[in-house]
Amino acid sequence: MTMHNPDELVRYKTPEEILGYAKDYPAEVEIRGRLTESTIREISKVKKEPEWMLRLRLKSLELFNKLPMPNWLQGIEMLDLDTMSHYVKPDIEMSSSWEDIPKDIREYYEKIGIPELEAKVLHGLSAQYESETIYHKMKKSLEDKGVVMIPMEEAVHKYPDVIRRYFLRIFPPSDHKFAALHGALWSGGVFVYVPKGVRVEAPIEAFFLIGREMESQFEHTLLIADENSYIYFIEGCTAPMFKTFSFHDGMVELYAHKGAHIRFTTFQNWSKHVINFNNKRAIAEENARVDWVEGSIGSMLTYVYPSTVLRGRNSSSRSVVFTLAKGPYIKDSGSKMFHIGENTKSRIVNKTISMDGGINIYRGVIRIPYGARNATANVECESLILDDKSFAYTYPHNQIEEPTASVSHEATTLRLTEDQIFYLLSRGLDEDDAKNLLIMGFLDELFIEVPFEVANILKKVLEIEFEKLGGVG
């Protein structure tokens, strides 16, 4: 998420305008070119990884080479991995003080308002630039409660047993080609552990920034909420403008143990020069709850499908996804719910806006196999299409084998009608006000679904995106 400080936003507008063109900042290590076993070995060596992690990477690479290109992807053809940087270690020492971060890079984060948000709201922040975490800090009060939040690399060394138990097991690299690629090249991201019964009420944030073109970013976030714990985690991403493009293939793995509750919110506002592939999956044990919120505003192409495996009895999950496809860009999204335990509940809300030639595609999955008794799933998809050049497609996929399952699906496509516009104009609103009001109205339910502070940030971001349409708040 680029957008923490509304005033900044109003002044500076889109990520392109906020951050401008990418700055040339030196890399300490850069690994690029043809993707082979030796590429992987080199990355692992730079990171001084244990043997088991190297093996995991190599196995993932093998899978990547074997797995077919997913046939549902559109537009990914332009990506030629052999021309990309797979790993970029910026010449910056990781620090817990913004003072230590080089001015040029610090400015990026300041323009977005990250340090300010940290001071006001957050209880922990991890900021990644290119392939490595450059800033990391957690409040002492959380540390005292036994909460762990450390860069992923550190966790590999510090808690190998825990990492081996969860890492790439919630989302196996065998799932699809880009999950495998991620497994082979992952770098950066955070590991979070919340002990039994501990509640992390104020949000923790991880922020990812891609600073150069023809680069791939593969951060990995692993979050384990032990029994009856609670955590609210926000991740945000952005990038400046590039002449060509960059590639993001991150992964989020969540594990909610018995009775735990995880809220995971993502704001993606990549510049229009980023191809964004997201891999997000959670496992919920008995009585656990996982809430996803995904706000996908920027990027050239985005593929994102928050998924929950409802493994335990009475577990539940909700996924609220909003995507904006503005301009000749594609958003391919959808939530997936796998009901395994009995009495599991899921709810999917998907809202998309297509304008200026944008395309939104929804691909959701509800799976209720035989034996997952009394599962309830409900899906609501609403697409708002603002002009004739823009499109929205919905491909829901339900696999229901269990006779006691209760599944509902609603899909609606809305267009702003001339009747509505004239009505508002005849009140005295101008055309931009009118459209803005109707768009904000369309999103109203979304704002109710997400936490207040998140809703406010989202509103601000959207006001900027719709600025051309006027400024009704």
Added chain:
Amino acid sequence: MLEVKNLHVNVEDKEILKGVDLKVDLGKLVVVMGPNAGGKSTLAYAIMGREGYEVTDGDILFNGESILELDTDERARLGLFLAVQEPPPLPGVKGSLLIPAVIKRRRNLPMDNKLMDIKILREVRPKLDSVGLDSSYMGREVNVGFSGGEKKRFELFQALAYDPKIVILDEPDSGLDVDGVKLVAKLLDEMRSNGKGVLLITHNPRLLHFVEPDEVNVLIDGRIVKRGGMEVAEFVEKHGYEKVLSG
């Protein structure tokens, strides 16, 4: 104040208004009645400058100046208000969002001033009462799930809340019971007493028993065929529109 001169209007290349003259002064209540498809709503839309209503001849003057070049919203901000016949539902747009937005735009106040909203909502509250709606309507999505009567009342409420100089009402009484009709009449009378010009468009003379119009016009097939006082409405009620033409 509002003056329509020899107005010719085409809709989809078909001439609907064929030379209409009309004048609505402040403090006057002018009625345009006529059968369905006679051009009544077209007249209202043409005055508001709705897209698709092409003025081919004549003029519309507000305060002596032509408003033909102005967009719908500019005409509205100048002081014209149209209570439409079929208000469209605005899903997700609550009254508490719409009303302050409109008022801020009309008064040229900063649109992002949220504190102003609360002030405005407090200010318009009595007007909501006066149309017989309680404050819960401000929390509802505008025209969504409203009954016909509720829609009419909410239009009237807006006519009061926005404080225009000229209020045009297109069939404000359809779908209302007798008490509703009486309420509309009372409000129109109040608007007139408060110095507004009221242009009341209706095909049903029923409402006219409760207001005392200053002028009654009969619009048939794109032309004003009769103009007079209440006796014109009474004639129509007794004999029907066809007789107006032949008589």
